[in-house]
Amino acid sequence: xxxxxxxxxxxxxxxxxxxxxxxxxxxxxxTPQPRPDALSIGDDELREALETHQLRQMRARGHDLTIFSxxxxxMAHHVGDFQVSATxxxxxxxxxxxxxxxxxxxxxxxxxxxQSPGVDPATCIPELERCVRDHGVVAVNLNPDxxxxxxxxxPLPDRHWYPLYEKLVEHDLPAxxxxxxxxxxxxxxxxxxxxxxxxxxxxxxxxxxxxxxxPTLRFVIPHGGGAVPYHWGRFRxxxxxxxxxxxxxxxxxxxxxxxxxxxQPGIDLLTKVVPVxxxxxxxxxxxxxxxxxxxxxxxxxxxxxxxxxxxxxPVAKALVFEGNARRVYPRLDQLLLAQGR
Amino acid sequence: xxxxxxxxxxxxxxxxxxxxxxxxxxxxxxTPQPRPDALSIGDDELREALETHQLRQMRARGHDLTIFSxxxxxMAHHVGDFQVSATxxxxxxxxxxxxxxxxxxxxxxxxxxxQSPGVDPATCIPELERCVRDHGVVAVNLNPDxxxxxxxxxPLPDRHWYPLYEKLVEHDLPAxxxxxxxxxxxxxxxxxxxxxxxxxxxxxxxxxxxxxxxPTLRFVIPHGGGAVPYHWGRFRxxxxxxxxxxxxxxxxxxxxxxxxxxxQPGIDLLTKVVPVxxxxxxxxxxxxxxxxxxxxxxxxxxxxxxxxxxxxxPVAKALVFEGNARRVYPRLDQLLLAQGR
Numbered sequence: 001x002x003x004x005x006x007x008x009x010x011x012x013x014x015x016x017x018x019x020x021x022x023x024x025x026x027x028x029x030x031t032p033q034p035r036p037d038a039l040s041i042g043d044d045e046l047r048e049a050l051e052t053h054q055l056r057q058m059r060a061r062g063h064d065l066t067i068f069s070x071x072x073x074x075m076a077h078h079v080g081d082f083q084v085s086a087t088x089x090x091x092x093x094x095x096x097x098x099x100x101x102x103x104x105x106x107x108x109x110x111x112x113x114x115q116s117p118g119v120d121p122a123t124c125i126p127e128l129e130r131c132v133r134d135h136g137v138v139a140v141n142l143n144p145d146x147x148x149x150x151x152x153x154x155p156l157p158d159r160h161w162y163p164l165y166e167k168l169v170e171h172d173l174p175a176x177x178x179x180x181x182x183x184x185x186x187x188x189x190x191x192x193x194x195x196x197x198x199x200x201x202x203x204x205x206x207x208x209x210x211x212x213x214x215p216t217l218r219f220v221i222p223h224g225g226g227a228v229p230y231h232w233g234r235f236r237x238x239x240x241x242x243x244x245x246x247x248x249x250x251x252x253x254x255x256x257x258x259x260x261x262x263x264q265p266g267i268d269l270l271t272k273v274v275p276v277x278x279x280x281x282x283x284x285x286x287x288x289x290x291x292x293x294x295x296x297x298x299x300x301x302x303x304x305x306x307x308x309x310x311x312x313x314p315v316a317k318a319l320v321f322e323g324n325a326r327r328v329y330p331r332l333d334q335l336l337l338a339q340g341r
Numbered sequence: 342x343x344x345x346x347x348x349x350x351x352x353x354x355x356x357x358x359x360x361x362x363x364x365x366x367x368x369x370x371x372t373p374q375p376r377p378d379a380l381s382i383g384d385d386e387l388r389e390a391l392e393t394h395q396l397r398q399m400r401a402r403g404h405d406l407t408i409f410s411x412x413x414x415x416m417a418h419h420v421g422d423f424q425v426s427a428t429x430x431x432x433x434x435x436x437x438x439x440x441x442x443x444x445x446x447x448x449x450x451x452x453x454x455x456q457s458p459g460v461d462p463a464t465c466i467p468e469l470e471r472c473v474r475d476h477g478v479v480a481v482n483l484n485p486d487x488x489x490x491x492x493x494x495x496p497l498p499d500r501h502w503y504p505l506y507e508k509l510v511e512h513d514l515p516a517x518x519x520x521x522x523x524x525x526x527x528x529x530x531x532x533x534x535x536x537x538x539x540x541x542x543x544x545x546x547x548x549x550x551x552x553x554x555x556p557t558l559r560f561v562i563p564h565g566g567g568a569v570p571y572h573w574g575r576f577r578x579x580x581x582x583x584x585x586x587x588x589x590x591x592x593x594x595x596x597x598x599x600x601x602x603x604x605q606p607g608i609d610l611l612t613k614v615v616p617v618x619x620x621x622x623x624x625x626x627x628x629x630x631x632x633x634x635x636x637x638x639x640x641x642x643x644x645x646x647x648x649x650x651x652x653x654x655p656v657a658k659a660l661v662f663e664g665n666a667r668r669v670y671p672r673l674d675q676l677l678l679a680q681g682r
Contacts (some may be wrong), residue, residue, distance in 0.1 A: 196540060
């Protein structure tokens with residue numbers, strides 16, 4: 001099986017974005033929020049959006065299943081207050097649930113959380129519980145910077161986040177650490193903020209003993225870990241300087257990197273440097289980089305080709321494509337087993 | 342020749358730090374600033390600091406010359422106001438000037454600028470002019486985030502920075518884009534903020550036409566370009582999506598990466614992905630990662646070993662070690678020629 005651990009519904013029917021625009025306008029104007037039931041999307045619209053994009057490319061590339069969550073850039077937790085985020089998260093998670101219900105063999109649902117800057121993350125627990133109970137989500141996306149590029153929340157190892165971690169551990173859910181839209185002009189969202197957040201999150205964990213408190217908590221760091229594998233020597237040296245154990249012992253029981261690195265040399269470095277048990281196949285397709293690489297004639301984000309060409313033996317490739325995801329996302333494994341896969 | 346393009350005086354005599362602590366305390370207490378002439382460092386102290394650290398290691402590693410600037414983490418432009426930065430920058434630049442005077446064949450001076458958050462960068466021009474005229478600096482360090490991790494300044498392509506670029510172009514000086522201490526708890530200074538800034542600066546330039554306005558402006562992005570070479574495919578794809586020319590045409594006449602990447606696979610990726618004309622040998626020794634890699638028995642920051650072992654032919658290596666630095670830093674070339682080198 002080929003499991004893509006990182007997909008967002010970037011191609012959702014336009015009515016979803018239109019509703020969100022109305023919500024944002026209401027925040028800006030101080031007028032009443034639009035009602036959630038003012039949004040109407042038919043099953044046919046969902047099918048059309050997926051068949052022409054994600055499903056078409058999954059079939060072309062031979063991906064079997066995608067862990068699918070709401071569009072990352074649209075989470076925009078910095079907009080409005082907790083109630084605004086709560087309504088928006090519930091709507092987006094519902095759409096993902098419908099997708100997973102329409103295509104249960106192709107999409108496993110992951111939830112966004114109704115985070116809001118300056119608000120206790122424990123407020124996200126009811127939505128998390130709902131998505132576990134009613135939608136059977138296999139993971140959540142956790143935004144380490146709900147301010148959108150101003151980085152006003154405490155670092156991930158801070159006790160601020162502990163109530164959420166307790167729930168993740170209780171439900172055996174991994175969290176993908178994924179920021180959203182940057183509203184800081186310094187940071188291009190997909191060209192800087194995403195990668196910076198990946199590096200930042202890893203270093204926050206490195207400079208802490210978080211996983212001593214939560215030995216079974218699991219973080220997936222997307223986009224190939226930001227700058228981390230490229231600077232693996234730097235991080236190994238910093239761990240030594242900070243008096244921490246070597247990285248495998250200190251972090252690699254809990255931190256996993258996806259393979260959203262859009263050229264062969266990057267994937268070659270990733271697969272060489274990071275132990276194979278810590279790699280999760282992923283493409284983030286259809287996402288930040290949608291073009292075709294003129295040098296290869298294939299999509300930049302067709303990461304399966306890079307993994308196929310990487311210097312990994314078949315057992316290692318099977319771990320990257322399937323085995324690790326089943327281990328890191330136990331609820332996905334249960335879902336697949338229930339489907340006879 | 343082997344030219345190390347990235348060295349800071351991290352081992353300066355303790356009196357320098359003690360003076361700075363007094364200055365910071367005065368800022369915090371609102372008491373009068375210490376006088377610059379209250380700082381006294383003898384030539385012997387400078388020699389001792391260098392002979393036991395940088396010079397010892399330069400000799401051991403076979404580096405001939407280091408482009409040497411004030412300690413990056415100590416620039417701390419977020420402390421106090423412009424006058425505080427101006428006094429501190431003048432002191433630090435003076436110390437570097439003395440080092441370059443004591444060891445003219447081993448250290449070429451580069452200046453820090455008296456940046457201050459929210460203050461017009463044009464205020465840095467007098468110190469820049471002084472360092473060119475009186476110290477013969479071959480480069481400057483430009484901090485794209487004088488706030489220290491809050492990123493409150495406009496992006497580098499903004500006209501905010503243009504007066505400084507005009508002076509850099511006039512004096513044919515490259516700028517190393519280098520942040521300083523992070524005072525944002527989210528960002529570990531050397532494990533996140535430095536690398537994030539490198540990625541951020543590159544993406545700011547990519548998403549602009551800055552070098553159309555300044556075709557001869559040159560930026561050196563340190564720490565191997567942050568996350569950029571590892572995600573080269575992503576950046577190539579983003580340039581296409583943003584309607585920009587291919588990276589070589591769009592940026593690589595103006596942007597150069599140093600080789601401060603502290604393991605062989607990282608250097609192998611860097612030298613494979615980035616054209617050789619855009620690479621500048623550097624170690625940032627004695628810097629962020631001072632330990633010995635238990636896997637190799639050599640210092641993590643002994644980057645010469647990685648370049649020696651990289652798949653580059655002798656002509657390419659000579660460019661990385663010397664030729665590119667002479668081209669990117671014309672004032673260094675003049676200095677070396679005047680020395681008969």
